[in-house]
Amino acid sequence: MQLEFSPAEIAFQKEVRTFIAENYPENLRSVQDEGHDLSKEDFLSWHRILAKKGWIAPAWPVEYGGTGWTATERFIWSEELAAADCVGTMPFGLSMVGPVIYTFGTPDQKAKFLPGILSGDDWWCQGYSEPGAGSDLASLRTKAVRDGDDYVVNGQKTWTTMAQHADWGFFLVRTDSDAKAQEGISFLLIDMKTPGVTVRPIITLGGEHEVNEVWLEDVRVPVANRVYEENKGWTCAKFLLAHERTGIAAVARSKRGVEKIKAIARTEQDGDRPLIANPFFKRKISELEIDLTALEFTELRSLAGEASGKGPGPESSLLKIKGSEIQQRITELALEAVGHYGAPYFRGFGEGDNEHPIGPDYAHRAAPTYFNTRKTTIYGGSNEIQRNIIAKMVLGI
Amino acid sequence: MDFSYTETQDMIRDTLSRFLADTYDFDSRSKMIASSSGRDKGIWKALAQDLGMLGASFSEEHGGLGGGYLENALIMEELGKVIAIEPYLQTVVLGGGALKAVGGAVADSVIPEIIGGNVIIGFAYAEPQGRYNLSNIRTTAKKDGAGYVLNGHKSVVYAAPWATHLLVTARTGGANTDVNGVSLFLIDANAKGIVRRDYPTVDGFQASEIYFENAAIPGDALLGDEGAGLPLIERIVDEATVAVCAESCGVTAKLHQGTLEYARQRNQFGQPISRFQVLQHRMVDMFMEVEQSKSMTTMATLKLDLPAAERMAAVSACKAKVSRSAKFVGQSAIQTHGGIGITQELAIGHFFKRATMIENQFGSADHHYERFERLTLAD
DSSP, X not given: OOOSOOHHHHHHHHXXXXXXXXXXXXXXXXXXXXXXXXXXXXXXXXXXXXHHHTOSOTTSOGGGTOOOOOHHHHHHHHHHHHHTTOOOOOHIIIIIIHHHHHHHOOHHHHHHHHHHHHHXXXXXXXXXXXXXXXXXGGGOOOEEEEETTEEEEEEEEOOOTTGGGOSEEEEEEESOSSSOGGGGEEEEEEETTSXXXXXXXXXXXXXXXXXXXXXXXXXXXXXXXXXXXXXXHHHHHHHHHHHHHTTTTOHHHHHHHHHHHHHHXXXXXXXXXXXXXXXXXXXXXXXXXXXXXHHHHHHHHHHHHHHTTOOOOTTHHHHHHHHHHHHHHHXXXXXXXXXXXXXXOOOOOOTTOOSOOSSOGGGTTHHHHHHHGGGGGTXXXXXXXXXXXXXXXXXXX | OOOOOOHHHHHHHHHXXXXXXXXXXXXXXXXXXXXXXXXXXXXXXXXXXXXXXXXXXXXXXTTSOSOOHHHHHHHHHHHHHTTOOOTHIIIIIIIIHHHHHHOHHHHHHHHHHHHTTOOOEEEEOOOTTTTTOTTOOOXXXXXXXXXXXXXXXXXEEETGGGOSEEEEEEESSSOTTOSTTEEEEEEETTOTTEEEEEEEBTTSOEEEEEEEEEEEEOGGGEESSTTBOHHHHHHHXXXXXXXXXXXXXXXXXXXXXXXXXXXXXXXXXXXXXXXXXXHHHHHHHHHHHHHHHHHHHHHHHHTTTXXXXXXXXXXXXXXXXXXXXXXXXXXXXXXXXXXXGGBSSSHHHHHHHHHHHHHHTTSOHHHHHHHHHHHHOOO
């Protein structure tokens, strides 16, 4: 065992750090600093820069466009991205459907879909949850009926993140209503421009439009867009869920979040001292930091296990639970730190509105972010479900 | 010892509860907030003139019902149950509380106007650097002939866009955090030299940043003695803190009730999710937090007239506990609802937002633990 990076790894770190410093879009930085919602173009501007460099999909096999980096190099990369406070790339193509397609897809599907995921030309969304199928995902009822070379799809999906921008969606649909819940499901790729697909916004507590309802009415989907076998879609879904959970710990991003809280607490006054000198507040920061270290080294041990050939297993539920709780605590502490200025509701700049928003920049989105981050213990399998997984799969009880 | 309410108090609660059930359903509230003024003025008028509710905590000599803290608490609890955005806290509890404490001509003239629904008061006390310290004040009131001239910046003044009057803390002497040199003024909200920036708050109210730019105010705007206003300010803020705790009891009771109802009707894995033990225990914990909030609020309400040190310890104990409860109950309600709890569509998320703002209003849990320890735990 060894904690330090090797000289080659340190050189790698320097290389990626320099690249980020020289290439991260300046206008994107100011949008983030002022606390605005990011547009599709904001996300894509950074995506395209990484795609051009060939660094957009470090986790993919080299033959499909990956970088060939070691697990440690990928770790360094994600640390540097977070340290520089770069916007994340959308996971739906790169971390979710991409790996499903290169693992289970046909050569035609790989040729058709992987380039658009890498370039950013195709924006993907995930059609999993339904109004009646949340934690109990396998009870989904959206139906696909075979008709010649097409499926005809009917049903409703919900919580579909960023579907308003999406060109394509990957959907779990029921192709056999008589089979046991998990056994009659298929995995379909649907062009969001197909007639019968309707996307309706769901506005969340901070006023954001992130998630949507997706209605499917007699949507014709070529059978050629089914990944893997009919009625075996649950296999893809399980594979994808395990993939989704690696990285869900969000360690690097949370480290950056803790640093931001420290910066706020050094600025905010609490009587005659800065807030960071308040022993109660200081203790909360250190508790957070220590819990984050515990999470980081749990993730590193898990990565080491993967590198030695073990795939991500049910213990990744631990990373999800602890990672999501820490993300929430960071937003709690940020809101606490900004004091009275958590209350003003910041609506972003209107057209021609040059007035500076109320309160310090770091306070603008403290409350909305806190509200919004409640989602992390709910999505991707709620933390209650994750604990069930650990109880059953790890503890065997 | 007697914790029962009088017939009049029961009547106040029932009348208000029925009125709010008719006027303050979730859709009506959403429409008020979305309207250009951000509220429905008719509600405030009706509370005053049809229900006589704004006089509940004032003396009969001033035209009220002769009540006090208990009436304020039960009215705030009912307002909390519908997450009302009425300026009762600012106008009646804070403004009315200050006027009752100082008495005299100003009380005789303004209190009847409060009761009649003609006065709305914004409490301009917080400042960007001040956090929850009531004597950390940079706004100055300089003597100028018979009157004063105000200069300074007040933060996040709830209800200010609607206000006829502002209750303002300012420094007439002393340095930044000195306990001496603090004065309290009740001024015309539209006086020359007052600049406002109005905005909505995340919990549905309207508030303002207020800038005093050589605002000239008359000498009789001073409440109490010049330079010796801090004890009065501490007292009314304590009263308001308990009132907010009472509101929290209403808010969290509804968060709990809404969660129970949802868990009973939401099916997953072939059964209502209320059958899952992990969720049952969470809902039991929520219930216990709501009950303890009610207990602490009752305790602190009954201690508001004790000597300052005892009153402050009781209020801080109450707020520390209620802040933690508001956080736990709010977060648990959302988690039990799942994704639907994070949308604007359901009332539950809006109760959560108000509960979140209550946590830090008039001081976070940490602030109140610290004050409690200062008062009760000698080294």
